[in-house]
Amino acid sequence: MSESKKKMLDPDPRVWDFETEYELGQDNVRPLGLDIHNPVFLISAILICAFVLIALANQEGAAALFGWLRPWLTSTFDWFLVLSVNVITLFCLALIVLPVGKVRIGGKDAKPDYSYAGWIAMMFAAGIGIGLLFFGVLEPVYYNFSEGGGARPLNLDINTPGNEYVGVVGTIHHWGLEAWAVYAAVGLSLAIFCYNLNLPLTLRSAFFPLLGERIWGWWGHLIDTLAVFATLFGLTTSLGLGAQQVAAGLSEVFGIEPTPTVVVLLIIGITIIALGSVLLGMDAGVKRLSEINMIMAVALFVFVMLVTGIGTAISRYFNVMVDYIVMLPALSNPFGREDTSFFHGWTTFYWAWWIAWSPFVGMFIARISKGRTVREFVVCCLLAPTAVCALWMSTFGGAAIDLLNAGGAEGVRATVIDSYAPEGALFGFLKELPFYGIVAPISLVLIIVFFVTSSDSGSLVIDTITAGGKMDAPVIQRVFWCTLEGLVAIALLLGGGLAALQGAAVSTGIPFTIVVLIMCYCLWLALRSEQRKM
Template sequence: MKNVTKVFYISVVISILFIIWGIIPKETLPNANMSIITNSIQEFIVEKFGWFYLLSATGFLVFALFLIFSKYGNIKLGKPDDQPDYSYITWFAMLFSAGMGIGLVFWGAAEPLSHFHNPPFGEAETDNAARVALRYSFFHWGLHPWAIYSVIALALAYFKFRKGAPGLVSAILEPLFGDKIKGGWGTLVDFIAVFATIFGVATSLGFGAIQISGGLSYLFDGLEKTFALQLTIILIVTVLFLLSAMTGLNKGIKYLSNTNIVLAILLMLFLLFTGPTNFIMDLFTTTFGSYLQNIPGMSFRLTPFDSGNNWIQGWTIFYWAWWIAWAPFVGMFIARVSKGRTIREFVLGVLLVPTIFGALWFSIFGGSGIYLEYFDGANIIQYINDPNFGNEVALFVVLEQFPLGTFMSLLAILLISTFFITSADSATFVLGMQTTGGSLNPSNKVKFVWGIIQSAAAAILLWQGGLTALQTASIIAAFPFTIIMILIVFSLLKSFKEEAKKMNLKIPK
């Protein structure tokens, strides 16, 4: 395999050791099996450093907003004459499909319904609980996660296309550390990025397998949601996304991303117009305003006087960790498709378009679910709380309440599958870049290796503990990369100041 670096070999060896550790039966290592060790690490991080995740995520949002209004916004991600490689529609489709696809489908109905019945504060199953439920769904999938993505993506695109640096996370830190970053420290930084990518993506692939199996078991009597079914789904999709990955960025990923957007919009429009349309749009409008009004309070909310309240740890901190774990993967992919755009154009596009689309998505699917619960007494929560079903069937239960429900549920399964393929496809490409010195066209052999490892990691996590194990992996993988992202912000600021002097821009005080 050409151009592979030390990061490739180190990452592959450690990933294989992790997979072997996960295969070992719990009885063989009663006090040192994967589940016990990772849960202990996750509990320690959440208990001691939950505040760190909140402050970091909010800091990244403040930095992204600063760039929009600063003189640095005029700097182009590329040479002065470079033009974007993709149209706006294709650009939005590609970054959105890679950034959140499976998660939105998984949680679109389930999260607002869960918050409605178990709100972060106040009385459950009231009109206020409904408002808070949707507002926190907007919060978890809105500006904060896309700010996290924008920081790493901007840094990678700026240093790669304008400075001619390798497309590696370590290369971003050179303004801070100089040539020292080209040695062992750089290898460590790139390994952490690869590690976070593997388990961030494995979490999403696990969600996809869980929801596809849950949807099939809900729709077809006699088909049980078992690990064997989930493993079969992972194997089938692995073959499909590897075939897609072999075709390259401008074929497989591009066409699948556009297909994802078309299917997602069709599903949204169907439910919007067959469901309680006025209620959905009223709820979207009022909740979006409430979300913008309450961002500061939600961004810093912890419960120091209520130590028994684990809501924030289970939702907000998990999400911030998940987004950060996804950041090197999504960031590198977004950077790859964003050449030629200005910093202002880039940050506005990455922040606003997906945030508004996500808010509309939750309003339609979550709003329909809440409407059914609040006004019709549908009791969808019984399926969410049923161990035989769970959060993954919330979408299908909601769709079943409307005309053509079974057909639309099958369309939703198809959408999850295409998102599954796109996310894994994109991740093999990005992992290939990170382990071949930043090559924009990693070899098919390298992508094949990472495709197998990703799927194996997702399968092992599902086998070890399902949804809980997936969440645990994300929180652990994200912690060291959060520190790297903070360093990236300072490195960018230092480089921007030097760039501003060359361009005779007025430097903000």
């Protein structure tokens, strides 16, 4: 057995002490009152600032680059992404039934810091963000009614009995088991190495079984820097989509033209609100906003279910869940696919996006999950969110499909089918329902709150990585990263719009896939060690 693995099995491994000036061979740099882990903070900050300046200075070039980059990456590395996510998903499912599922994050006597309600609310707010609101109507409708059915999952015919909601099934595939498996794998790795092995809450710690002391050197710096880029670009994709949807909502509710200037001003304004939440901290800021988020989202969901028919919604949900389980092997097969528009245009992009998003979501849920068992963590992070996301997508998307089949939902038809303006799909759907004048403004506020929770929790995560895993770094650093997130979102939107946002996420998600796969192996070694201690 290697020396590094022997150290990992030690019940009392070395503790990372942030109070000393010399920590495991790395200087603890504190210029201008900052507490940064050199050189991850400086390298990440300099490269990202340079990216913002170049993208803003050459917007046409950035648009052309990212317009080419995303389709090339998703068609070239499709098999790698899909097979990798399949492996990660099977690994997480195995943890539920294997004996290592009894291991408790933080040790056998650890107690949870948050109630189930608060824990799950924060997990959902970070993991789902504004995606449910942006894609809940758009995606199922687009798959079902795309021109010639080119984007339909497995090229199924919606006129065949039983295939009426194939678009909903395709959407659940993208927002269900596989997405949350990626989050669970990264989050559980970080939680175990931090709370059980007393290592910093940062990505490099998960590689201690393989790299040993080298995680404190350039190998560790490289891993953390890549995590910063993946997190930032995955996050700004979500923020950019949210800004576009808020602009569309302002146009619908108040008649404000959704120009690029309006979108930029929205990002600036909401970033300022996020800064306020960042200054309040985890419990007073992120937790409170996440709980508000959940209450408003549940209220909107219940309203839609009531006015579109509870019985219809429940029946549809169980039908599409059965179809999802039956079709999952075919949807997860990367070879010989004929539905290339669906597979390359959507599935492989989503897998890269979820992996790019995983350092953010993983570190955030790791930070709030002390005291939970491995089995409890995986079930609550994998199966429960899949069921809830499926319920949301089948209710919103399924109802929109029913309205379109009945000859209604002209707003949805105009924004998704006749012309592709995805940011307006939700409001086009809500127009078909009662009390639009009340529901639309509430939905607009909900989108903004989702936007804010993504931004403030994301800045907390990036700050933790660049501070070497420290969870109470100076507030000025969180302010810096929150501000930079807004600037990157603006640069990408002006330098290519939606294609630029998606291209940036994919370009970081593909290399980070290798990191996540290795993390799963290291996690397995750590869990076996913890099981032996028990």
